[in-house]
Amino acid sequence: MSKLFSPIKIGAQNFENRIVIPPMCQYSATNGLVSDWHLMHYGSLSHSGAGLMILEATSVCPEGRLSPFDLGIWGDEQEQAMASLVSSIRQYSKMPITIQLVHAGRKASMPAPWQEEKHVPVSQGGWQTVAPSAIAFDTNYDTPQELTTEQVKNIVKQFADAAVRADKAGIDFIEIHGAHGYLIHQFLSPLSNHRTDQYGGSLENRMRFVLEIFQAIRAVFPKHKGVGIRISATDWVDDGWNLDESIILAKALDKLGCSYIHVSTGGLDIRQKILVGPNYQVPFAQAIKQQVSMPVIAVGLITEAAQAEAIVLTGQADMVAIGRDMLFNPHWPWFAAKALAAQVTVPPQYYRSAPHGAKALFK
Known part of the structure; x- marks a missing residue:
């Protein structure tokens, strides 16, 4: 029996397999609102047969968006639009849905990735960015304003408020975005955090922001619904955030009852040197994973069924996230199930598409 297609339980939620659709920004919203594009995009992915779908980075406030075209969940209008999306998906799919909550910090107010990489000014719909310290990501990005201690605490509250709205919209899980050089990661890394208050300096202080966010969300989000996190395990830069510190953070979150940890890397510093390969x-x-009890999701050029199977079978991770390959082939889990002689859940309208000799593929 395929380990990749075996069930897993996280908290009170059951997942029928260990394939995760990770957050993949679509840059197709106006004022943070779900659009018809999102309905088409996530509607298709909800029929992929994956065990879990994580919606793209969704900002907790307008200034926290990566771009002016990102999803948000900071007000009634955004909440209602998200609820409509979830309701539409629920008509035809039982796939659990997670929302990734984010504040982009100094990497905010940028254009869509297919446009010129240059900060979007206020005159063109952009905004002043904020960060732990007034250090720009690079010359194409805005120089952020350093957050006051009071502003930091307000952002913690914005994460909690967004979690309440996500619950009301029908979301099953929350993933806190603490990776890829966005605001939480900016607080964690000494390369971007030069503060001298309780949120800077020592590792304990640099971890304070994310731990406060987790606890604030956990306090208001229903107990039967999980709260996980995505982190960058290393900056790939000397003297930056590293694996040893990530393990300490993971242990602290594990102790607080974090539901899972989704492990990526990089995104904080342009000096990063990453050796990319499968x-x-x-x-x-x-x-x-060797240091925590919570489930761990692996990601990073995982493209083949046998490759994903080996990762979970050998205990390197509990689940695998298939990102770009899922965009390229939204039926990736169907092909993986066929290759591994497993079964995958699809809508009955698709039963007749099973290849000849593989009629038991779908359930």
Whole structure:
């Protein structure tokens, strides 16, 4: 029996397999609102047969968006639009849905990735960015304003408020975005955090922001619904955030009852030097898994069924996230199930598409 297609339980939620659709930004919203594009996109992915779908980075406030075209969940209008999306998906799919909550910090107010990489000014719909310290990501990005201690605490509250709205919209899980150089990661890394208050300096202080966010969300989000996190396990830069610190953070979150940890890397500093290849981030997930009890999701150039199977079968991670390959082939789990002689859940309208000799593929 395929390990990849075996069930897993996280908290009170059952997942029928270990394939995760990770957050993949679509840059197709106006004022943070779900659009018809999102309905088409996520509607298709909800029929992929994956065990879990994580919606793209969704900002907790307008200034926290990566771009002016990102999803948000900071007000009634955004909440209602998200609820409509979830309701539409629920008509035809039982796939659990997670929302990734984010504040982009100094990497906010940028254009869509297919446009010129240059900060979007206020005159063109952008905004002043904020960060732990007034250090720009690079010359194409805005120089952020350093957050006051009071502003930091307000952002913690914005994460909690967004979690309440996500619950009301029908979301099953929350993933806190603490990776890829966005605001939480900016607080964690000494390369971007030069503060001298309780949120800077020592590792304990640099971890304070994310731990406060987790606890604030956990306090208001229903107990039967999970709260996980995505982190960058290393900056790939000397003297930056590293695996040893990630393990300490993971242990602290595990102790607080974190539901899972989704392990990526990089995104904080343009000096990063990453050796990219199949499974290049899996060793980081494996190292963290050896230190925590919560489930671990691995990601990073995992493209083949046998490759994903091996990761979970050998205990390197509990689940695998298939990102770009899922965009390229939204039926990736169907092909993986066929290759591994497993079964995958699809709508009955698709039963007749099973290849000749593989009629038991669908359920």
